[in-house]
Amino acid sequence: MAVPTLEDFMARAYAMELEAHERYAQFAEQLDTHNNRAVAEMFRKLSHIESLHARRILEAMQWPSLPALPPTPGWESAEAPETAPQDAVHYLMQPWHALEIALRCELQAQKYYEDIAAGDAPPGVRKAALEMADEEREHVRLVRDWMRRVPQPEAGWDEDPDPPRAPG
Amino acid sequence: MNAPAAATLCAPKDFKSDTKPVWCPGCGDYSVLSAITKALAALELRPENVAVVSGIGCSSRIPAYTACYGFHGVHGRALPVATGLKVARPDLTVLVASGDGDGYSIGGNHFLHACRRNVDLTYIVMDNHVYGMTKGQPSPTTEPGWSSKLAPGGTGLREFHPLVIALASGANFIARAYSGDPNGCAALIAEAVRHPGFSFVEVLSPCVTFRPEQREWKTRAHPAAVEPTDDPGRAARRLMTDDGFNIGVLYKGARPPYGAARAPAQSLEELAWPFRL
Numbered sequence: 001m002a003v004p005t006l007e008d009f010m011a012r013a014y015a016m017e018l019e020a021h022e023r024y025a026q027f028a029e030q031l032d033t034h035n036n037r038a039v040a041e042m043f044r045k046l047s048h049i050e051s052l053h054a055r056r057i058l059e060a061m062q063w064p065s066l067p068a069l070p071p072t073p074g075w076e077s078a079e080a081p082e083t084a085p086q087d088a089v090h091y092l093m094q095p096w097h098a099l100e101i102a103l104r105c106e107l108q109a110q111k112y113y114e115d116i117a118a119g120d121a122p123p124g125v126r127k128a129a130l131e132m133a134d135e136e137r138e139h140v141r142l143v144r145d146w147m148r149r150v151p152q153p154e155a156g157w158d159e160d161p162d163p164p165r166a167p168g
Numbered sequence: 169m170n171a172p173a174a175a176t177l178c179a180p181k182d183f184k185s186d187t188k189p190v191w192c193p194g195c196g197d198y199s200v201l202s203a204i205t206k207a208l209a210a211l212e213l214r215p216e217n218v219a220v221v222s223g224i225g226c227s228s229r230i231p232a233y234t235a236c237y238g239f240h241g242v243h244g245r246a247l248p249v250a251t252g253l254k255v256a257r258p259d260l261t262v263l264v265a266s267g268d269g270d271g272y273s274i275g276g277n278h279f280l281h282a283c284r285r286n287v288d289l290t291y292i293v294m295d296n297h298v299y300g301m302t303k304g305q306p307s308p309t310t311e312p313g314w315s316s317k318l319a320p321g322g323t324g325l326r327e328f329h330p331l332v333i334a335l336a337s338g339a340n341f342i343a344r345a346y347s348g349d350p351n352g353c354a355a356l357i358a359e360a361v362r363h364p365g366f367s368f369v370e371v372l373s374p375c376v377t378f379r380p381e382q383r384e385w386k387t388r389a390h391p392a393a394v395e396p397t398d399d400p401g402r403a404a405r406r407l408m409t410d411d412g413f414n415i416g417v418l419y420k421g422a423r424p425p426y427g428a429a430r431a432p433a434q435s436l437e438e439l440a441w442p443f444r445l
Contacts, residue, residue, distance in 0.1 A: 026202070030193040078349030086348060087376055087383050089193040164192075164377050165304055165316075 016080040021050035042098040081108035110136035180205035196347030196373030203353035221250040227267035227294035244275030247282040268295040272308040283337035288425040296375035304378035340365030342419040346389040347373040365425035392416035
């Protein structure tokens with residue numbers, strides 16, 4: 001994974017946080033529409049946290065606004081490692097599930113930065129990647145802690161007494 | 169329409185309306201909406217220069233969710249409406265949104281003739297192989313063996329192959345996208361808009377409610393291993409052997425688009441002259 005400069009690396013990090021923020025905001029809207037307010041609220045919080053991370057990158061780099069994003073994103077998957085897949089949500093999901101999604105995304109982000117830190121990027125980039133990996137590790141710890149405080153869903157949480165699809 | 173001030177570039181959010189989509193959580197159509205807005209922003213268009221026309225179905229709700237001009241038309245009739253609009257207003261960028269039921273069944277005949285006419289439109293079909301809005305009936309692209317309460321044992325009918333049909337009918341640009349890759353989908357839509365003539369983008373867009381097994385499409389979708397061709401014969405061979413999950417531009421023709429209306433050969437008075445009383 002070629003990351004030539006610190007600016008390029010941080011622009012990618014910014015794009016990653018922004019994409020995660022937008023996806024969680026979309027999820028919040030989707031669950032709001034389906035009257036699953038508790039999960040919508042959880043996604044709104046996650047979206048807000050990601051927007052703070054994005055802003056912190058802008059401040060750290062002293063960029064006044066959106067930097068020119070690299071034409072090639074630099075990750076192997078279709079979307080950034082911290083972005084939850086569009087189909088990760090369910091209309092009956094519970095707040096714990098939202099945190100489970102967030103945990104998966106934070107772990108992927110941590111691995112992304114660890115891989116860069118262990119790779120052959122310039123020393124400045126590797127140092128920054130190491131710091132970002134540490135931050136993501138802290139996020140993982142926080143999400144795990146959060147999950148312990150949220151009720152775990154019981155078996156059959158997705159059973160709908162009036163399902164949209166009649167069994168075939 | 170609350171368009172941003174002139175001379176500023178629009179961001180994807182500027183193409184979204186205040187109306188919140190009512191699709192099921194996890195539906196692929198959310199990604200297609202996002203891809204459309206990203207594509208329009210990348211093309212440096214403005215909402216007031218774009219029209220989004222649709223028919224009926226889950227996917228056809230898209231015009232309401234954009235800040236562009238929109239027309240939520242009659243079932244299967246999005247393409248005739250869009251054709252008329254583009255011919256009358258060639259300055260507008262006209263996108264047409266549809267689904268596999270609306271576009272290939274109810275509007276199947278219009279699909280053939282829109283390809284043949286080659287008017288400069290971009291036709292985006294969100295294909296989930298099912299009628300989602302009406303609770304899960306098989307559509308033209310449903311696999312013959314897909315069994316459900318509404319079609320026990322499956323229909324036993326061969327699927328419709330939209331890309332092959334589009335090529336045979338004269339579409340000038342044929343691509344397949346996957347909603348699980350909204351950025352890639354946006355790039356393909358932008359390329360389709362840029363290409364003159366009738367551009368057809370089939371988007372594999374899973375229905376998580378009636379076809380939850382389509383979540384597995386993420387393991388099947390793959391980039392097309394070949395460069396786009398402008399040779400219809402080569403494209404036909406490719407599309408006939410296609411696995412249905414090749415993502416990318418599969419055909420880029422050079423047929424000139426349907427031109428602007430010529431000046432009438434006779435004036436209205438001259439035409440009326442033989443019928444005078």
